[in-house]
Amino acid sequence: MKIHIPKEEHMGPGHLACAGCGSPLGLRLALKALGEETVIVIPASCMSIIVGPFPYSAIGVPIVHVAFETAACSASGIRASLDMQGDRKTTVVAWAGDGGTFDIGIQALSGAAERNDDFIYICSDNEAYMNTGIQRSSATPYLAWTTTTPVGNPKERPKKDMMAIMADHGIPYAAAACVAYPEDFIGKLKKAKGIKGTRFIHLLTPCPAGWRIASNESIKVARLAVETKVFPLYEIEGGEVHTITYQPKGTPVEAYLSQQGRFRHLTKEEVATIQENVDRRWDRLVKRCEGRAN
Amino acid sequence: MAGKIIYHRESEMPFSPVSSGDMSWNRTGTWRYIRPKYEDKTPPCNAACPAGVDIPMFIGLVGEGRYEEAWNVIREESPFPGVCGRVCFHPCESHCNRADYDEVMAINALERFVADQAPPLEPGSPIRGRREERVAVVGSGPSGLSCAYHLARMGYQVTVFEALPKPGGILRVGIPSYRLPKDILDKEIADIQACGVEIKTNARLGGDLSFKDLEEYEAVFLATGAHVSRKLNIPGEDLEGVGSGLDLLRDINLGKAVHVGRKVAVIGGGNTALDAARAVLRLGGNPLILYRRSREEMPAFDEEVSEALEEGIEIRYLIGPTEIIGLNGRVTQLECIKMELGGEDETGRRRPVPIPQSNFTLEVDTLIVAAGEEPNLTFLPEDIRVEAKMVSTDKGARTSRKEVFAGGDMAHLDRTVAHAIGFGKRAAISIDCVIRKRGVTSVLQGIRVGENGTLSMAKYLSEIARRRSPHVVAFEELNLDYFEHAERNERAKLPVPERVTDFREVSTGLTEQEALREAVRCFSCGVCDGCENCYIFCPDxxxxxxxxxxxxxxxxxxxxxxxxxxxxxxxxxLSVEKEAK
Incomplete structure (x- = not known):
């Protein structure tokens, strides 16, 4: 199986991501898909550090750094401004982390989605506030270790279903993607680029520091997230039509969990519970794909 | 790329904070404590190929539809892709890492496919510079022609002397055309001649040609093969109707009229025995193979045995002949004895031991003996040392006489076509080293592929070609995430009723679609095939x-x-190195 991605590059080396980080890879692939006529809005997140401090930028397209909770409304504003100037060619992209999306930025995002403002929102989800020291977010998986959910005081709530929340705004396009599947991700962005309105991409980006994995394992582990059905790759069109874009192998979740230090404390029973949760959610997704309500 | 931007005073700064430089000033390489490096490694198939063919490279080209380039990659190491693609025992496939995943690659079938696509070579095929030195090669079998071919490609003036009226040695007279059609052999010999090799037939060393005649050559390579059939040393071997498997196959292959009886017993368990029996079947006889050990010890290739069985040939194991009985000077019966297996002999196989009082007789009208072959060394001058009925040579194929080299079946017990091609290549390299006064041992050491004596001509001719670590890639070292399970594409075979009526080729080869499907199955172990994963996934x-x-x-x-x-x-x-502090 050979992966094909565009050769054009809109990012340069020297950026400040940790070794093995999935985020800059995600942004690099996104820019390959979207091209140079793109504006990126970045709220407080790992990425606001990664791209470099003023007066430098590792990215070949304009970036607007904005406050934590304002990614979506800033994108709305930039889009409105471009429209006023008659510029319909430039794609406006908000690139936020899971904290900036699931927690802090959800109000602005929900408002923009309800208005169906015309931009692509990419949530680069590494499942905790990694930049500030691995604090739990509402994207942190059930029972995962973080510095605020230490072993003994587990996170007993499941990860928030952001895809469902966004789709239920009735937006034209929402898709889940993963950096270990570049062609799938790029394909979804290209499709999103051709659609008008709020488009939401939920991108899983592995974090070696926060997931407690070696830097060379990040693609491997991200791939396992998909193959174990923990993080299915799918899209929702018009808030209704669900399509699975990659059929996972269905590897037991243990293969995914046991690779990561953040799950090392799990008991056999807890792993079994996670497997049940994953299977149940997968069945729900399959039913939705078949058009059967749940 | 801009370097660091320095504002000396506030007025130099932009009104709004817009970045104007990139991050290339930030040499993040200093963070590194391990260092990745590109390092191709040795694929197990390549290391297992006695002829040294760069298998992943040619298969990669097949996958891209670049058949002629694939052919040229094989021809860097062996002049016989069409021959080997049919008769090789393909140890490459037994070492293929794909065995642990689903099914091994059909390497042999792909080699044949490539050869079958190739156009005939134009005479005057390009060589690497011309050299004036003349080299004589005695014997035009796979070893002799391989040596001649490689020397000619290096620019030498090479003459091959062949005792028989047609060149090819064992390929010509030993292998029946249902396994190796004559036009395939003719084509590849013509290709070798197109590279500048001169072949003189009907020139037998010890006959019209003497050792003295060879002294005018700078070097001599002896590769006369092993064409003397071993005797059974039992009573009755001189009866009419008793003959050797090699003689039978030679007569058939040279187009002589051959008569076999109806009830034909074939003694032996090697390829010659199997081929003799299959040839007898095609001539209308009813062959029965008698082998004194069991199936497990049989030296014939598995494929030959299974094809013979498919054709309905009976093989009886643990039976040894004790006497050939005749009437009026013609064989009529064969007395045999049943055997059981005892301890290991010098070849590591279990020794057959006769069971007392188990004698019985078989009615036969023809008996074919194929109990092994030995080289004829009677023509050798005394100063060329012989050991264990073979010419003794060093690692560089040198005999005890200066400027005389030897290889193939006359000097080795590894008696396969692929080994012969490898020995011929080894001799060609050694001869080139001796003529150009290079140290043979260290040169051979530097161009090894794996540890089985395989050599790379590509490496010999170019220092930068095929730079690969000697490490042979194991299955566990592959990242299987990028491979999908896929069925092996098998060659079709003629149905049995059609194939036993004449000497038509049994196997029909892969179609282009099958070959393309098969080629993309290759893991390309240890050899970068440009998949781009490193480029795609590099976050930096x-x-x-x-x-x-x-x-x-x-x-x-x-x-x-x-x-x-x-x-x-x-x-x-790719490999990892610790970063120097």
Missing amino acids: LSVITDEGVVKYRINYDYCKGCGICIAECPRNA
């Missing part, structure tokens, strides 16, 4: 795609040493 934009011999480079100014490129390489073509 530190993999630079390059054209030419090296496909990719790492930009160590920025590589943070995360190791993703190594982990995501499906074929272990």
Whole structure:
């Protein structure tokens, strides 16, 4: 199986991501898909550090750094401004982390989605506030270790279903993607680029520091997230039509969990519970794909 | 790329904070404590190929539809892709890592496919410079012609002397055309001649040709094969109707009229025995193979045995002949004895031991003996040392006489076509070294592929070609995430009723579609095939795609040493080094 991605590059080396980080890879692939006529809005997140401090930028397209909770409304504003100037060619992209999306930025995002403002929102989800020291977010998986959910005081709530929340705004396009599947991700962005309105991409980006994995394992582990059905790759069109874009192998979740230090404390029973949760959610997704309500 | 931007006073700063420089000043390479490097390694198939063919490279080209280039890659090492693609025992396939995944690659079938696509070579095929030295090769079998071919490609003036009226040695007279059609052999010999090799037939050393005649040559390579059938040493071997398997096959292959009886017993368990029996079947006889050990000890290739069985040939194991009985000077009966297996003999196989009082007789009208072959060494001058009925040679194929080299079946017990091609190549390299006064031992050491004596001519001719670590890639070292299960594409065979009526080729080869499907199954173990995973997944934009011999480079100014490129390489073509402090 050979992966094909565009050769054009809109990012340069020297950026400040940790070794093995999935985020800059995600942004690099996104820019390959979207091209140079793109504006990126970045709220407080790992990425606001990664791209470099003023007066430098590792990215070949304009970036607007904005406050934590304002990614979506800033994108709305930039889009409105471009429209006023008659510029319909430039794609406006908000690139936020899971904290900036699931927690802090959800109000602005929900408002923009309800208005169906015309931009692509990419949530680069590494499942905790990694930049500030691995604090739990509402994207942190059930029972995962973080510095605020230490072993003994587990996170007993499941990860928030952001895809469902966004789709239920009735937006034209929402898709889940993963950096270990570049062609799938790029394909979804290209499709999103051709659609008008709020488009939401939920991108899983592995974090070696926060997931407690070696830097060379990040693609491997991200791939396992998909193959174990923990993080299915799918899209929702018009808030209704669900399509699975990659059929996972269905590897037991243990293969995914046991690779990561953040799950090392799990008991056999807890792993079994996670497997049940994953299977149940997968069945729900399959039913939705078949058009059967749940 | 801009460097660091320094504002000396507030007035130099932009009104709004717009970045104007990139991050290239930030040499993140200093963060690194491990260093990835591109290092192709040795594929197990290549290491197992006695002829040294670069298998992943030619298969990669097949996958891209570049058949002629694939053919040329094989021909760097062996002049016989069409022959080997049919008769090789393909140890490459037994070592293929794909065995642990689903089914081994059909390497042999792909080699044949490539050869079958190739056009005939135009005379005057390009060589590497012309050299005035003349080299004589005695014997035009796979070993002799391989040596001659490689020397001619290096520019030498090569003459091959062949005792028989047609060149090809065992390929011509030993292998029946249902396994190796004569036009395939003729084509590849013509290709060898197109490279400048001169072949003189009907020139038998010890007959019209003497050792003295060879002294005018700079070097001589002896490769006269093993064409003397071993006797059974039992009573009655001189009866009419008793003959050797080699003689039978030679007569058939040279187009002589051959008569066999109806009830034909064939003694032996090697390829000659199997081929003799299958030939008898095609001539209308009813062959019965008698072998004194069991199936397990049988030296014949598995494929030959299973094809013979498919054709309905009976093989009886643990039976040894004790006496050939005749009437009026003609064989009528064969007395045999049943055997059981005892302890191991000098070949590591279990020794057959006769069971007392188990004698019985078989009615036969023809008896074919194929109990092994030995070289004829009677023509050798005394100063060429012989040991264990073979010419003794050193690692560089040198005999005890200066400037005389030997190889193939007359000097080795590894008696397969692929080994013969490898020995011929080894001799060609050694002869070139001796003529150009290079140290043979160290040269041979430097161009090894794996540890089985396989040599790379590509490496010999070019220092930068096929730079690969000697490490042979194991299955566990591959990243299987990028491979999908796929069925092996098998060659079709003629149905049995059609194939036993004449000497038509049994196997029909792969179609183009099958070959393309098969080629993309190759893991390309240890050999970068340009899949781009390292480039695709590098988060630090530190993999630079390059054209030419090296496909990719790492930009160590920025590589943070995360190791993703190594982990995501499906074929272990990158290695890790500790970063020097």
